[in-house]
Amino acid sequence: MAELSKTVLEIAGVNRIYSDDVNNTVEALSDISLDVERGEFVTFIGSSGCGKTTLLRLIAGLDVPQSGKLLLDGKPIHGTNPNRGYVVQQGGLFPWLDVWHNIAYGLKVRGLYSKRKAEVAKYINLIGLEGFEKSYPHQISGGMAQRVAIARALINEPELLLLDEPMGALDSFTRADIQDKLLELRKGSGATMLLVTHDVDEAIYLSDRIFIMTPRPGKIKDILTVDFPHPRHRGGAEFLSLRRDILERLELASAKPQPEYQI
Amino acid sequence: MANKEISNLKFALGILLTIAGFVIAIIVNIAVPQVADVNIKEYEYFGRLYNFNDLYRYIVLCIIAIFVVIGVFSYFDEDKRKKYVKKAPFRFALGLALALWDVLGTKYLLLPQPFFPGPAAIVETFLNEPAFVLENTLYSLRLYAAGFTVGVIFGVGSGILIGWFPKVYYWVSPILKITGVIPAVAWMPFALTLAPTPFSAAVFLMTMCAWFPIASFTAQGVQSTAKVHFEVAKTLGANTAQLVFRVAIPHAMPQIFGGIAMANGFMFTTLVMSEMMGQPGGLGYYIQLSRVWSAYYKVFAAIVIMAVLFSIILAVISAVQHRVLRWQKGLVK
Numbered sequence: 001m002a003e004l005s006k007t008v009l010e011i012a013g014v015n016r017i018y019s020d021d022v023n024n025t026v027e028a029l030s031d032i033s034l035d036v037e038r039g040e041f042v043t044f045i046g047s048s049g050c051g052k053t054t055l056l057r058l059i060a061g062l063d064v065p066q067s068g069k070l071l072l073d074g075k076p077i078h079g080t081n082p083n084r085g086y087v088v089q090q091g092g093l094f095p096w097l098d099v100w101h102n103i104a105y106g107l108k109v110r111g112l113y114s115k116r117k118a119e120v121a122k123y124i125n126l127i128g129l130e131g132f133e134k135s136y137p138h139q140i141s142g143g144m145a146q147r148v149a150i151a152r153a154l155i156n157e158p159e160l161l162l163l164d165e166p167m168g169a170l171d172s173f174t175r176a177d178i179q180d181k182l183l184e185l186r187k188g189s190g191a192t193m194l195l196v197t198h199d200v201d202e203a204i205y206l207s208d209r210i211f212i213m214t215p216r217p218g219k220i221k222d223i224l225t226v227d228f229p230h231p232r233h234r235g236g237a238e239f240l241s242l243r244r245d246i247l248e249r250l251e252l253a254s255a256k257p258q259p260e261y262q263i
Numbered sequence: 264m265a266n267k268e269i270s271n272l273k274f275a276l277g278i279l280l281t282i283a284g285f286v287i288a289i290i291v292n293i294a295v296p297q298v299a300d301v302n303i304k305e306y307e308y309f310g311r312l313y314n315f316n317d318l319y320r321y322i323v324l325c326i327i328a329i330f331v332v333i334g335v336f337s338y339f340d341e342d343k344r345k346k347y348v349k350k351a352p353f354r355f356a357l358g359l360a361l362a363l364w365d366v367l368g369t370k371y372l373l374l375p376q377p378f379f380p381g382p383a384a385i386v387e388t389f390l391n392e393p394a395f396v397l398e399n400t401l402y403s404l405r406l407y408a409a410g411f412t413v414g415v416i417f418g419v420g421s422g423i424l425i426g427w428f429p430k431v432y433y434w435v436s437p438i439l440k441i442t443g444v445i446p447a448v449a450w451m452p453f454a455l456t457l458a459p460t461p462f463s464a465a466v467f468l469m470t471m472c473a474w475f476p477i478a479s480f481t482a483q484g485v486q487s488t489a490k491v492h493f494e495v496a497k498t499l500g501a502n503t504a505q506l507v508f509r510v511a512i513p514h515a516m517p518q519i520f521g522g523i524a525m526a527n528g529f530m531f532t533t534l535v536m537s538e539m540m541g542q543p544g545g546l547g548y549y550i551q552l553s554r555v556w557s558a559y560y561k562v563f564a565a566i567v568i569m570a571v572l573f574s575i576i577l578a579v580i581s582a583v584q585h586r587v588l589r590w591q592k593g594l595v596k
Contacts, residue, residue, distance in 0.1 A: 062497070080500075082500035084498065085498065085499075092492075096516065098590070108509075109499060109501040
């Protein structure tokens with residue numbers, strides 16, 4: 001068996017342009033190129049409109065670029081596939097299914113449910129929701145719901161877990177709790193995780209690498225490596241200095257162009 | 264909250280009040296002498312003779328028994344206890360109304376006859392020709408089962424296609440909307456002429472009247488499915504058929520049941536009307552037949568059966584709906 005290459009995801013020269021009814025075009029992504037290593041945790045950060053969600057949707061296979069290529073294990077990405085799990089900000093759970101059946105959804109649609117039924121209980125355990133198997137999404141808290149959404153994606157044992165601001169709608173305590181859960185799950189599953197966020201602390205706390213993106217057109221401006229070990233102390237000196245660094249870069253990124261004339 | 268609880272004493276009084284009216288109805292039937300000159304026929308069943316008063320009393324006894332059983336089952340549930348006690352005065356009045364009706368309609372014969380027979384005269388139908396009544400009831404039930412099944416399958420099936428495929432929506436929905444404003448019985452002459460049997464004609468008419476509400480509600484439910492649910496399902500490995508059957512249809516279930524509930528009323532109407540206008544059996548046919556002979560007590564008997572039968576059908580549908588839509592319980596609507 002050939003050894004898997006270190007690079008799991010390769011993106012080269014990707015462009016995505018949206019046009020609306022009146023022929024206005026928005027360059028959501030412009031010439032994006034990057035590589036992601038197996039098992040890595042990378043974060044895309046930037047102000048809204050920088051194309052970070054678009055990039056994640058392209059990787060998920062929910063959208064197609066005008067040009068450029070996206071390769072997973074050297075093979076082009078065509079459409080969706082359970083080997084790329086996708087978690088949205090909120091409302092992604094099926095309201096007509098209880099926690100158990102939401103998590104089991106991937107197994108069911110792939111015809112693996114009868115064989116791997118026991119794994120549902122395992123994932124419910126992992127996310128600490130024992131006793132809530134029969135609860136419906138509207139009966140559990142937002143934090144619980146996001147843990148269910150993450151477990152539902154992970155049960156397919158994806159190579160990539162794509163997280164589109166999964167903690168964006170949660171309060172900061174719940175958010176910290178889920179961040180720890182994510183790191184734990186990552187250790188257990190070895191999945192490569194790609195996170196979109198606009199929370200700098202979250203990015204530093206979780207990531208191996210942080211991609212700073214700028215809007216109009218969406219571009220990758222900087223790539224920062226976070227190399228201090230987990231668990232990371234949110235008040236530590238390295239953490240704070242990196243935080244300042246990122247904030248400065250982001251501010252620079254969103255700074256208005258100077259007027260070309262003066263009164 | 265304590266003051267809102269129903270004490271055992273109050274609940275016992277509720278049961279007493281509920282059955283008191285019906286007990287009075289039985290006492291009145293026994294105690295008030297038959298003043299008007301009515302020929303009271305005796306019918307032999309199981310080796311004994313019965314007249315209409317006997318059967319009337321048995322039926323009122325059954326009603327008492329039913330309310331006592333409901334009372335016993337309500338005893339253990341606070342909500343049901345409250346409901347039961349709240350309904351007691353109305354049920355008491357119902358018993359009194361029966362007693363009054365009995366006096367005016369049978370004992371003294373003060374109501375205009377033969378249009379307003381007393382309650383005992385109505386139940387006489389079941390002594391008079393029980394087999395024929397049962398036969399017609401079963402005919403209606405069979406027709407309803409066939410019409411409902413075909414109507415729901417056709418309505419839900421076409422609704423899914425209309426909701427899923429924009430092309431089907433474009434070509435079919437104008438036709439659907441037009442049939443929605445035409446009362447289904449207007450197709451009766453064509454149905455009776457063109458359908459191979461009167462039974463299939465009635466099934467066709469019931470399908471027609473159910474089509475608009477069921478199909479349009481279903482289509483709306485399918486169309487309103489959130490994009491995020493389709494996308495998430497796709498990333499989890501769902502294929503197109505699964506997007507329909509495991510995302511769109513479960514999402515549309517509340518609307519589908521809404522459509523069925525609405526169509527059900529139309530189907531009852533269409534069922535009875537088509538029975539009155541060209542079926543070889545059924546409660547509508549029975550009404551028509553009895554009307555010809557001016558046997559209005561039989562018309563009333565058929566109406567009572569319809570009320571009971573259709574109530575049971577509605578209760579069954581609502582029980583199924585609660586079961587299927589249990590995920591909605593507590594969801595703010």
